[in-house]
Amino acid sequence: MPRPDESVHWIDAAGTQQGPEPFETLCRRVEAGQVPPTTSVWWPGAEAWTAFADLPPADPTPAPPVAPAPPATASAAGDPAMAGLMGGIADQELDDEFIALVARSWELYKETELATSIDEVMLGGVITAMVDSGFLLIDLSTAGVVAPTTAETGVSLPPAQHDLRFEEPTTGARVTMSLRHLTADAATAKLVGHRAEAVIGYGERVPNFSQVGQALRQEVASSFIASPEPATVSFDADMSSGYVYAQIDLLLELGRYVSDELEVDHALLRRHLASVVYTMQTFVRTRFAS
Amino acid sequence: MGFFKAMTNYAHKAELRESKDEIAVGGIIRGLAHRGWVCHRIVAHSDRQQLGFRLPGDPVLSAVYLVVDRRSGSGAISASMGSRTTLGFAAEMRNKVSDPDDLAAMWRTDLANLFKIPVAGEVRVNHQLNTVLARTHHLIDLDHYVQGNQVDVEPLVGWIVEQVDALREHLRPLKK
Numbered sequence: 001m002p003r004p005d006e007s008v009h010w011i012d013a014a015g016t017q018q019g020p021e022p023f024e025t026l027c028r029r030v031e032a033g034q035v036p037p038t039t040s041v042w043w044p045g046a047e048a049w050t051a052f053a054d055l056p057p058a059d060p061t062p063a064p065p066v067a068p069a070p071p072a073t074a075s076a077a078g079d080p081a082m083a084g085l086m087g088g089i090a091d092q093e094l095d096d097e098f099i100a101l102v103a104r105s106w107e108l109y110k111e112t113e114l115a116t117s118i119d120e121v122m123l124g125g126v127i128t129a130m131v132d133s134g135f136l137l138i139d140l141s142t143a144g145v146v147a148p149t150t151a152e153t154g155v156s157l158p159p160a161q162h163d164l165r166f167e168e169p170t171t172g173a174r175v176t177m178s179l180r181h182l183t184a185d186a187a188t189a190k191l192v193g194h195r196a197e198a199v200i201g202y203g204e205r206v207p208n209f210s211q212v213g214q215a216l217r218q219e220v221a222s223s224f225i226a227s228p229e230p231a232t233v234s235f236d237a238d239m240s241s242g243y244v245y246a247q248i249d250l251l252l253e254l255g256r257y258v259s260d261e262l263e264v265d266h267a268l269l270r271r272h273l274a275s276v277v278y279t280m281q282t283f284v285r286t287r288f289a290s
Numbered sequence: 291m292g293f294f295k296a297m298t299n300y301a302h303k304a305e306l307r308e309s310k311d312e313i314a315v316g317g318i319i320r321g322l323a324h325r326g327w328v329c330h331r332i333v334a335h336s337d338r339q340q341l342g343f344r345l346p347g348d349p350v351l352s353a354v355y356l357v358v359d360r361r362s363g364s365g366a367i368s369a370s371m372g373s374r375t376t377l378g379f380a381a382e383m384r385n386k387v388s389d390p391d392d393l394a395a396m397w398r399t400d401l402a403n404l405f406k407i408p409v410a411g412e413v414r415v416n417h418q419l420n421t422v423l424a425r426t427h428h429l430i431d432l433d434h435y436v437q438g439n440q441v442d443v444e445p446l447v448g449w450i451v452e453q454v455d456a457l458r459e460h461l462r463p464l465k466k
Binding site: 102103106117120121123124125127128130131132136137138139140141142162166169170261262263264 | 309312313315316317319320323324328329330331332333334335336339342344346386387439441
């Protein structure tokens with residue numbers, strides 16, 4: 001039985017072969033009486049000429065095409081539902097997709113890890129730069145409020161603030177740094193970048209202790225000023241050791257010093273530290289030169 | 291920020307003797323940084339510092355954690371007894387995907403660890419899911435490396451690297 005659109009040949013009343021033309025056209029000719037139902041029909045693949053009347057009636061509404069059965073993967077063999085789930089996807093493709101999902105999960109996890117540790121990588125860079133320069137780390141403490149655990153990742157965020165103090169072993173000059181991480185969650189860091197508040201100070205022993213008292217009195221007065229603005233230079237004093245410090249509040253972009261791969265730009269870090277320490281040293285010496 | 295409160299965050303230790311552990315920690319961070327390790331975790335309290343390092347490119351270890359715990363404190367005891375300090379090591383290995391068999395391994399190693407008495411130098415492997423930790427600890431005297439202004443932490447840094455190399459070999463067979 002040819003398909004409706006399949007080309008057929010047929011014999012007319014004069015015994016002449018006609019066609020090729022679609023089988024459905026021949027059907028309309030027979031219905032119209034142009035061609036007798038006894039006419040012989042042949043189509044490629046037919047074994048012999050067949051009388052039109054002997055052909056089974058054509059189905060006027062052919063069934064919709066059926067999707068080809070998916071090739072069963074080895075994993076789903078014998079399990080129709082699993083075959084339906086994994087149909088059309090080779091085992092190697094399934095493996096590759098799984099590996100890609102795991103790899104992406106680790107990338108996302110590392111984003112969170114970076115957001116929670118970039119300030120400490122920065123601190124490690126500061127310590128390396130200062131010790132490389134000949135300073136000794138004499139004070140290292142973790143302070144501030146412990147940030148809450150992020151519900152999404154379960155990663156415990158580190159404490160918010162670190163305080164460092166270095167001493168130059170021959171002169172006793174000191175450098176201090178307090179660093180407070182402002183963007184310890186990945187979403188905020190992605191939006192505004194990794195930021196931190198830093199207070200960097202330089203201190204020396206002053207020979208005349210009354211000058212320390214003078215500085216203290218001034219600081220008591222200025223302690224009532226609450227200013228969120230950066231670049232505020234203030235003096236501070238340590239009564240027990242007789243040191244006077246000049247210190248400055250800065251906002252730092254941690255991403256300038258630490259890459260996503262945790263590589264530290266030691267040269268830039270040392271350059272920036274040097275510039276601040278130099279300026280604070282100038283403030284101390286100018287103020288207490290006498 | 292700032293204004294007369296920054297100084298209150300410091301311990302203001304009167305003598306360098308009191309800062310011996312911090313001086314050593316500074317030298318350790320610097321020495322390991324020059325070996326390519328990245329210090330990514332610093333939690334420091336009085337006489338106890340916890341440090342974490344990433345080891346970029348290491349075929350086995352994802353991180354190493356050190357705990358410097360100055361048992362003799364920084365006061366008068368230290369002046370008479372020296373600076374006895376416990377140095378704790380934890381080498382961390384991460385597998386990207388945990389093996390279901392890891393669950394069984396977790397219980398086995400946890401059970402085995404129960405019967406181990408924590409002796410200095412002994413290595414304990416703690417098998418978790420994606421993470422396997424090898425831990426050990428040693429007792430050292432910081433006076434060997436820090437004497438006032440005389441600081442030579444480099445031998446200590448080299449020794450730390452050797453201990454981590456040993457821990458790496460404990461973990462290598464478990465790397466997937």
